Amino acid sequence: MADTVFGITYNGGVIIAADQSNGRSILTYQKNLDKIAKLTDYSMMGVSGANSDLVQFTQYVSKNINLYEISNEGTKLSTHAQANFARGELATAIRKGPYQVNVLIGGYDAGKQGAPGSVSLYYLDYFGALHKVKYGAQGYAQYFCASIFDREYKENLTEEEAIKILGKCILEMKTRFMLSQPNFIMKKVDKDGVSVLSFGEDPADT
Amino acid sequence: MARRYDSSTTTFSPEGRLHQVEYAIEAINNAGTCVGILASDGIVMASERRITSGLLAPAKTSEKTYQLCGHASCNVAGLTADANILIDQARLRAGRYAYQYQEPIPIEQLVEYVCNYKQFYTQRGGLRPFGVAFLFAGYDEQYGFQLYQSDPSGNYSGWKATVIGANNQAGKSLLKTEYKTGEEKIPNIQEALMLAVKVLNKTMDGTTAAAAAEKMELYTMTRNETGECVHHILNQEEASKVIDAVEAEAASAGDS
Numbered sequence: 346m347a348d349t350v351f352g353i354t355y356n357g358g359v360i361i362a363a364d365q366s367n368g369r370s371i372l373t374y375q376k377n378l379d380k381i382a383k384l385t386d387y388s389m390m391g392v393s394g395a396n397s398d399l400v401q402f403t404q405y406v407s408k409n410i411n412l413y414e415i416s417n418e419g420t421k422l423s424t425h426a427q428a429n430f431a432r433g434e435l436a437t438a439i440r441k442g443p444y445q446v447n448v449l450i451g452g453y454d455a456g457k458q459g460a461p462g463s464v465s466l467y468y469l470d471y472f473g474a475l476h477k478v479k480y481g482a483q484g485y486a487q488y489f490c491a492s493i494f495d496r497e498y499k500e501n502l503t504e505e506e507a508i509k510i511l512g513k514c515i516l517e518m519k520t521r522f523m524l525s526q527p528n529f530i531m532k533k534v535d536k537d538g539v540s541v542l543s544f545g546e547d548p549a550d551t
Numbered sequence: 552m553a554r555r556y557d558s559s560t561t562t563f564s565p566e567g568r569l570h571q572v573e574y575a576i577e578a579i580n581n582a583g584t585c586v587g588i589l590a591s592d593g594i595v596m597a598s599e600r601r602i603t604s605g606l607l608a609p610a611k612t613s614e615k616t617y618q619l620c621g622h623a624s625c626n627v628a629g630l631t632a633d634a635n636i637l638i639d640q641a642r643l644r645a646g647r648y649a650y651q652y653q654e655p656i657p658i659e660q661l662v663e664y665v666c667n668y669k670q671f672y673t674q675r676g677g678l679r680p681f682g683v684a685f686l687f688a689g690y691d692e693q694y695g696f697q698l699y700q701s702d703p704s705g706n707y708s709g710w711k712a713t714v715i716g717a718n719n720q721a722g723k724s725l726l727k728t729e730y731k732t733g734e735e736k737i738p739n740i741q742e743a744l745m746l747a748v749k750v751l752n753k754t755m756d757g758t759t760a761a762a763a764a765e766k767m768e769l770y771t772m773t774r775n776e777t778g779e780c781v782h783h784i785l786n787q788e789e790a791s792k793v794i795d796a797v798e799a800e801a802a803s804a805g806d807s
């Protein structure tokens with residue numbers, strides 16, 4: 346709940362932003378964590394939650410999706426299938442040993458025979474509730490960002506406009522949220538795959 | 552000496568062969584014939600119904616064609632009892648895939664799963680191989696309409712048009728000359744149906760066409776405007792129409 350993940354779709358792509366803080370109780374461990382995992386070349390998953398579950402769940406999902414692609418001679422899972430796979434795992438886990446993770450999954454699906462590709466963003470909470478959304482936020486960020494998205498979002502945003510909206514969300518978090526979230530990382534998926542747009546502190550530095 | 556290796560499916564003979572598996576494949580070459588043809592707008596499968604006795608109640612549902620899931624069906628040549636086990640497995644797999652990913656299973660994955668199941672019975676001790684060959688017809692987003700055949704060994708392969716069962720060699724050679732592969736020339740459903748009947752006529756040694764409608768099961772798979780697969784087994788009337796059209800064509804093309 347204490348960490349922030351939000352995302353937005355625009356014309357041709359989807360962007361997910363997440364804070365980079367990792368801590369527990371009253372202690373901050375690090376401020377350069379990357380909470381947005383690349384699942385495939387064309388999909389990514391922003392995760393909020395306890396660091397242990399966050400790592401475990403992302404690895405579990407991404408490795409299984411990769412295993413699928415290897416064992417089926419390169420057949421790709423659509424973003425829809427990936428999201429539903431992740432949902433199934435959380436829905437099973439909730440009755441056994443729940444993962445404390447809330448997720449946003451974003452992906453790009455190439456169109457067939459030159460048809461335009463499509464982008465999608467999925468909201469998934471640790472109960473296993475899955476929704477396809479145009480924009481969304483996880484954790485306390487929902488309280489701060491829902492109104493911003495509601496006011497600013499429109500169909501066919503450009504990438505620049507989408508980044509601007511996320512910038513407003515980040516600013517709001519920094520102004521109003523009581524916990525310290527000094528750094529944010531932002532990634533996008535479009536026809537060229539997953540790429541990092543910006544980060545506060547380099548996740549590679551330890 | 553070959554006898555020594557007959558009873559065990561899992562032991563290679565000195566010549567490096569698995570006799571039981573080969574016998575199973577051979578058994579299917581005597582089973583009712585099935586023809587599969589890829590059309591431009593769907594798939595056609597036609598199969599021979601063997602009427603063993605006039606007293607036998609006709610099957611209430613299809614005898615040879617089984618739907619596996621919304622987007623795949625199969626034709627059976629060989630032991631129906633064995634086939635039922637495999638069909639159950641295929642349906643289960645298709646259902647589980649849909650449950651896990653909320654998307655239809657790619658056709659080749661479904662075929663491969665069934666074939667892996669068959670293969671297992673050629674390697675595991677004390678088991679006999681499945682005496683079944685299949686034609687699989689299916690549609691998926693990535694590759695569109697697809698036609699596969701499989702044999703008891705667990706081998707499978709994709710085809711534009713193929714025949715399994717009795718006289719499959721004769722059927723295949725007819726398909727080779729009659730099936731056009733160029734982009735525009737690929738037959739549509741109606742043409743493919745007629746070709747399939749033609750092939751069945753040949754493999755059934757040109758049995759009298761008068762009774763043919765009861766002896767054939769004709770199946771088509773197409774897609775409707777909303778993109779759903781439509782499975783259809785032709786009823787007596789529809790089948791007769793196709794058979795008559797083939798007759799008429801043969802008559803006019805002239806034995807003259």
